[in-house]
Amino acid sequence: MLLATGAHRAAELLPGLRVPEHHPVTVLHHAAPEPPMTAPALLVDADQKGPVTHTWVTTAVDPSRALPGRTLVTSVVLGTQAAAPSASLDDAARGQLAELYGASTRRWELLALHHDTRAVPAMPAPHDARRPVRVLGGLYVCGDHRETSGSRGALASARRASSAILDDFGLRPAARDEMPLRAVA
Numbered sequence: 226m227l228l229a230t231g232a233h234r235a236a237e238l239l240p241g242l243r244v245p246e247h248h249p250v251t252v253l254h255h256a257a258p259e260p261p262m263t264a265p266a267l268l269v270d271a272d273q274k275g276p277v278t279h280t281w282v283t284t285a286v287d288p289s290r291a292l293p294g295r296t297l298v299t300s301v302v303l304g305t306q307a308a309a310p311s312a313s314l315d316d317a318a319r320g321q322l323a324e325l326y327g328a329s330t331r332r333w334e335l336l337a338l339h340h341d342t343r344a345v346p347a348m349p350a351p352h353d354a355r356r357p358v359r360v361l362g363g364l365y366v367c368g369d370h371r372e373t374s375g376s377r378g379a380l381a382s383a384r385r386a387s388s389a390i391l392d393d394f395g396l397r398p399a400a401r402d403e404m405p406l407r408a409v410a
């Protein structure tokens with residue numbers, strides 16, 4: 226069996242499993258009348274003014290994330306400062322986003338504000354970035370809490386766990402002969 230849940234649920238299902246501290250993250254989604262930036266780029270709050278740490282125009286990355294003609298802007302606030310009521314956080318974020326994008330945010334509409342107190346596992350030093358994924362005979366666990374916080378760590382631990390399962394159950398397919406390279410006219 227492979228447990229691929231977050232750390233808290235994994236420890237409920239498998240008592241004794243280590244549960245790290247977590248950091249909170251808040252995500253704001255705004256609809257804008259026009260794109261404040263056309264590039265599919267990440268803007269970082271290098272001056273650390275806050276509350277937003279980074280932001281991007283989601284529809285510049287993936288236009289299907291909004292109805293045609295609509296612009297979706299996504300912004301991230303790290304830490305507990307987002308415990309403020311959503312209206313004041315939205316006000317503070319809007320002022321900062323106007324500076325970051327160099328565009329007015331007055332007509333932006335707040336579509337959603339998601340606050341998750343357990344968004345990413347904390348990684349205080351010394352951090353073990355490769356916790357075992359094989360915990361008992363036939364029992365495997367993966368997720369960012371077994372590697373490093375974020376999607377990259379989650380995927381890397383899933384790769385380690387699936388690799389261990391293939392090895393343990395003798396399921397690893399024989400390496401395929403390399404395809405010969407052919408010139409294409």
Ligand SMILES: Cc1cc2nc3c(=O)[nH]c(=O)nc-3n(C[C@H](O)[C@H](O)[C@H](O)COP(=O)(O)OP(=O)(O)OC[C@H]3O[C@@H](n4cnc5c(N)ncnc54)[C@H](O)[C@@H]3O)c2cc1C
Pocket residue numbers: 229230231234250251252339340341343344345367368369370374375376377379
């Ligand atoms: C608001 C927010 C913003 C974030 N921003 C970023 C970011 O910008 N960059 C980044 O890299 N990471 C970010 N993260 C972190 C990233 O989402 C996680 O690191 C990643 O999703 C962890 O993957 P995972 O597979 O370990 O767990 P999860 O993605 O949590 O997947 C666990 C799955 O298990 C399911 N599950 C739980 N219990 C059961 C059960 N009993 N039976 C069956 N299924 C179950 C859940 O429904 C869930 O689908 C953010 C997280 C949040 C919450």
